[in-house]
Amino acid sequence: MRLTALLAVLLAALPAAAQTIPEPEAEISAMTAVVIPVVGNTLGANEVRWKTDLELLNDQRTAVIVTIEMASPFGFVSYTMAPGETLRFPDIVGQVFGSEDALSPLIVRTSGRRSVSIRAFAYGVRGSETFPPHEIAISYHSTYF
DSSP states (O other), rough: OHHHHHHHHHHHHHHHHHHOOOOOOOOOOEEEEEEEEEEEEOOOOOEEEEEEEEEEESSSSSSSSEEEEEEETEEEEEEETTTOEEEEEHHHHHHHSSSSSSSEEEEEEEESSSSEEEEEEEEEEEEEOOOEEEOOOOEEEEEEO
């Protein structure tokens, strides 16, 4: 009898206990990170100010969320890009992050298993003279969070 009463109490408590068990976490979605080794807005030799332009192209069939992170000084911005959309950031460090005299790695994170297409260019400006841009080599790799 005692065993039956104990089982009845345990069974009655079971639905209440089941309600307090947390739901399983949502599936962790993939992200792709692209590292641009250095971007900047800084004064160089002969009074040439070096700047970096950034161009992102979502060449995928779906919209993606893109986060651009600057390490020093730390800052980030996020955008949702439609399929086929291109975003251009002239002087990414000065115009987007509001910094002068800064050199920093830049990380572009894209939701999904593929990154958006990324191009970065460094160029110099002295007065009204602009020096030809040079494409910056970037490194693609997948990370999961």
